[in-house]
Amino acid sequence: MRKQFRELAGLDEALEVLEQLSIEPTVEQVDLEAAHGRILAISIDAQIDVPGFDRSIMDGYAVKAADTVGAYDDDPVELIYAGKIVPGERPELEVATGEAAEIATGAVIPAGADAVVKVEDTARSDGLVSIYRPSAPQEYTMARGADIAAGDVVLRAGMHLDARRIGLLAAIGVDTVPVTERPSVGIISTGSEIIRPTEQNRLEPGEIFDINTFSLSSAIEDAGAIAEIYPHAEDDYEVIRDTFEQAATACDLVVSSGSTSASEEDVVYRIVEDAGELLLHGIAVKPGKPTVFGSIDGTPVLGMPGNPISALMNFRLFVSPILREALGIRGGGVQTVEATVALDMDSVGGRTQLSPVGLVEDPERGLLAYPVDKGSGAITSLADADGYLTIPADVHYVAAGTTEQITTLDEQVSYPEVLLCGDPCPVLERAVEGVDTDLRWLDSGGIDGLRKLRDGIADVAAIAVPQSTRADYELEGVETVLTYQRELGWVTKSTRRDEELFTDGATVVTLPRQTGVSNWLNALAEEHGWDLEIQDRPSTEGCVRAVDTGEVNGAFVVRAAIDETGRSFESVGWDTLELVVAESRRDKPGVTRFIEMVKHELESGTSGITHDE
Amino acid sequence: MRKQFRELAGLDEALEVLEQLSIEPTVEQVDLEAAHGRILAISIDAQIDVPGFDRSIMDGYAVKAADTVGAYDDDPVELIYAGKIVPGERPELEVATGEAAEIATGAVIPAGADAVVKVEDTARSDGLVSIYRPSAPQEYTMARGADIAAGDVVLRAGMHLDARRIGLLAAIGVDTVPVTERPSVGIISTGSEIIRPTEQNRLEPGEIFDINTFSLSSAIEDAGAIAEIYPHAEDDYEVIRDTFEQAATACDLVVSSGSTSASEEDVVYRIVEDAGELLLHGIAVKPGKPTVFGSIDGTPVLGMPGNPISALMNFRLFVSPILREALGIRGGGVQTVEATVALDMDSVGGRTQLSPVGLVEDPERGLLAYPVDKGSGAITSLADADGYLTIPADVHYVAAGTTEQITTLDEQVSYPEVLLCGDPCPVLERAVEGVDTDLRWLDSGGIDGLRKLRDGIADVAAIAVPQSTRADYELEGVETVLTYQRELGWVTKSTRRDEELFTDGATVVTLPRQTGVSNWLNALAEEHGWDLEIQDRPSTEGCVRAVDTGEVNGAFVVRAAIDETGRSFESVGWDTLELVVAESRRDKPGVTRFIEMVKHELESGTSGITHDE
Secondary structure, three states: OOOOOOOOEOHHHHHHHHHOOOOOOOEEEEEHHHOOOOEEOOOEEOOOOEOOOOEEOOOEEEEOHHHHOOOEOOEOEEEEEEEEEOOOOOOOOEOOOOEEEEEOOOOEOOEOOOEEEEHHHEEEEOOEEEEOOOOOOOOOEEOOOOOEOOOOEEEOOOOEOOHHHHHHHHHOOOOEEEEEOOOEEEEEEEOOOEEOOOOOOOOOOOOEEOOHHHHHHHHHHHOOOEEEEOOOEOOOHHHHHHHHHHHHHHOOEEEEEOOOOOOOOOOHHHHHHHHOEEEEEOEOEEOOOOOEEEEEOOEEEEEEOOOHHHHHHHHHHHHHHHHHHHOOOOOOOOOEEEEEEOOOEEOOOOOEEEEEEEEEEEOOOEEEEEEOOOOOOOOOHHHHOOEEEEEOOOOOEEOOOOEEEEEEOOOOOOOOOEEEEEOOOHHHHHHHHOOOOOEEEEOOOHHHHHHHHHOOOOOEEEEOOOHHHHHOOOOOOEEEEEEEEEEEEEEEOOOOOHHHHOOOOOEEEEOOOOOHHHHHHHHHHHHHOOOOEEEEOOOHHHHHHHHHOOOOOEEEEEHHHHHHHOOOOEEEEEEEEEEEEEHHHOOOHHHHHHHHHHHHHHHHOOOOOOEEO | OOOOOOOOEOHHHHHHHHHOOOOOOOEEEEEHHHOOOOEEOOOEEOOOOEOOOOEEOOOEEEEOHHHHOOOEOOEOEEEEEEEEEOOOOOOOOEOOOOEEEEEOOOOEOOEOOOEEEEHHHEEEEOOEEEEOOOOOOOOOEEOOOOOEOOOOEEEOOOOEOOHHHHHHHHHOOOOEEEEEOOOEEEEEEEOOOEEOOOOOOOOOOOOEEOOHHHHHHHHHHHOOOEEEEOOOEOOOHHHHHHHHHHHHHHOOEEEEEOOOOOOOOOOHHHHHHHHOEEEEEOEOEEOOOOOEEEEEOOEEEEEEOOOHHHHHHHHHHHHHHHHHHHOOOOOOOOOEEEEEEOOOEEOOOOOEEEEEEEEEEEOOOEEEEEEOOOOOOOOOHHHHOOEEEEEOOOOOEEOOOOEEEEEEOOOOOOOOOEEEEEOOOHHHHHHHHOOOOOEEEEOOOHHHHHHHHHOOOOOEEEEOOOHHHHHOOOOOOEEEEEEEEEEEEEEEOOOOOHHHHOOOOOEEEEOOOOOHHHHHHHHHHHHHOOOOEEEEOOOHHHHHHHHHOOOOOEEEEEHHHHHHHOOOOEEEEEEEEEEEEEHHHOOOHHHHHHHHHHHHHHHHOOOOOOEEO
16 A cells, blocks of 8 residues: 655745744853854853053054154154063053153053054164154054953854854953754664665665765754764664654754655654654655654654755755754855856756756856756765755746856855866876865766866866767867877686687677777777677776676776786777866866876876877 | 064965975774764775665566557556565566566666566556556666766765765765874963963953964864864963973974064064974064964974964964865865955055955855955954955055955855944844844944945945935935934933033043944034033943043933943933945845844834834
């Protein structure tokens, strides 16, 4: 018996329901040294004036300004040296008419004086001070309370206590700080196929590692709350219910992942219904439909979908605002950043669509958002997306060039310095390893690299496709900055020569279509008239394994990728790759550095690699 | 005897010297749960394929695609039910021609099957499954390794481990993570006038609270390092030297503040010279000249200026890059953000100038940077600046409208949602207390508010200046969104009426010039022909204190500011304030919310406040 979602709540409705699940902030006092990173619970008024006295802001002489009238470079006023005032002491001396007292920056202006003359504008010999410039009353002094006056509101409730604000608190003598308590969030994972890598590090067929417990606990800590990880609950109703009830008792909020849909095995909504109050089950959001809101024992419970990117997007959408409220953070809800949509983006419509996007900085067009669509459940979206675009249910299409708010997947806006697209290449991979840039490499093939250059998305593309193919993409404003070669050939189990092996209906394997390696093999087979069945595997390692298991007769790979395995390799030829850069990105600091460093790494590298500019 | 800086190093030269002070990253293994927020020390290759098996990405039936050819809505293909496969189990069954096996999302595709038909496109009765749509090979399946293939580089050395990346590590079964060790940074404060608020919370005249120890330790923790605070060293050479030597032995880096200039009392450069190696003393940077670079026992030592904003700017400029390197963070140096300079900014030239700026978002013009110049040593710059503009030594002038890179004072880009300028007002202050926005209030008077509106800096201004004055500012594109009143009058020690008190050369006090209260008093005195000496104090509290000490005869203040003190107050009249908003900012989400909430707070408030739109 399958239970269907009775009625999906719209996103607005879901956000309204969410308001019932708010957590009131509570206050605790912490030492100033421990207040960093916390949220101020109560606005702080200064109890003292800063400075607490009229002070000198220069090294020099405290004087009566009236005494310096008429002082000039070649006709100084001479005053009598009245002593010295150092910072930290209450001056005993008083400056009388005709006198000057030596004073250091930060020291108290002595009684009688109303100005400071900079040391550069004075000279001293014996008991006399020569003043070479007239001074005005209050010059080079700061009045008591001029910086902060007692009674001023120095920091407001809800502020994040960063370095600057901690400094302000110190300035007014605050040694314990009222901050909001960090809410505790219980994390529950469900599903019999889910294995925690921290408990067991080998998988049986059918099993997958638990991602959400760890990504959600990180997100919770980033949001300023405390993550409490509960033991993994498989699919036993009683065990899971017990875990939920324990977490609801101990924590301020419970977040689960998985088992939220309506199938027989998906128990989260039933548990919330049975043990507490189910407020909502199923939201018209794609992805993220299987979401559960409710409470157990008065503690809010939010069930996130099992799909890791959905879980994280729903976290930003629903959990983050609750935590912000619990922490008493003022202002805005989720963190967003404005970006220009780089490509037309479609939506199914009828449901709010959350479309993962990557972000890249274009010096002329500003921040660009490009779609990251790796297909359902792909966890590499976690690596390749920086945020998501929310497309309302009644919008079917967002045109390229539109400016949109992108919700970030991290608590902070964060995207790579350099976006490299194009062909996967172990030679380049090795070079990139030593390069000091924050890099994203989308290595889905040379054609994809050409496309991303054309669309103004890629900073740099690694291209191993023939000029004839390149011509189809009508690339403008691009420049080849580097060319290098890599050796291609066969890995086989036997020692037979390739002509014998691959002429007679053999099965071979290489990297996926659209990679340079696959293009080479196809061209080779055509040239020689070989009758081959060509399979593909996502990685060189997968190709070699297919040889070892006997699934295929040989694997066509890049030498550099198998060099370290010590396998024998039968060379077929050398392939040429180019690094092509979009001219508009040529001067991005990261791109400039990246190109220089890759050149350097390839030059100092081994494996017979050659390159030129 | 004063020692002058012998030769100031240019900024570029200082950055070169800094390269000698780098700290090599070291590696430690931490549990996956503890890896959040750390920096990956070594690139991680996947050891497994993800998924580790061909999996279903839908709930439905696993079939041979060839068996579904010709299936239509009104003419289904009928297949024999072959059993059920749930996630997490290795399927025992095999799908033969003419069969279909029930399969859940995430479950292993059984032998014999090569596609999945969605449950929506099927019906089942007894032992038969009706298929209403033809399926293609591989449809609704994800091949082993299609998401991540064994051998793929999943994360690169130098990456910050955020929620997404922790999720990726979990996905490939990583349970201990090689991260860079957090460098330890010893913090030393110097100066006999400096008091740690954590040790003593009252100041004697001449003393000030220690700010830098706390702001620097926060900045160090934000940067991912560990701050070790050393006991405050006053001005005794031996004690300070001892502290430096201890810190240099125990920590990876030593950062001090204060005592870095060349005066007799400023010992830091001498200690570094005597106990270790002095590499640099004095940099041609304004502010920030008194900076010391060196090493003791091979440990880098950086002496920052005592001025808190200089110390923090120099931290970003010099200490941050060392910490980033020690942590193995890839890419860029300091955190910068692009902004348009809102006002012309001058520089003295000859030295690199670091000019503190605030940041404000303009929906049309993007991020704007406006100068924050509070004068030498003002610590409220810490509250009001978000970053600084670096003006090279040979540039004297940066024109409004120029796009520049602003270095942020925080590790992350951070600026307020709403920038409120204009008149200080306790009534508004009270209303703002309950408003859920991240607000900055620059309350330097109505004229300043008008100026900042005119210059396109302020989002909202609180204005209590006459229309005639306003006209001078030729404001365009602004709108008054709210008007309210506040009561003004006298606080005195005696009970005499104001006419008697203030007609005969009396001395009175009020808030600084350009505030609405001061304007009112001046107009009042002129109207009545009073012969008054009018002083000012930075706060109402200061004004009232001047009455109590007998320095003045009366204080002219806003009633709401003294209401809670229970003092008697002689009303003189009601002043009108307007909240004026720049139309271009009217739709900024924070501004909209701010205006609504201030209205609500003023409406529900007390003190006879009236307002209308």
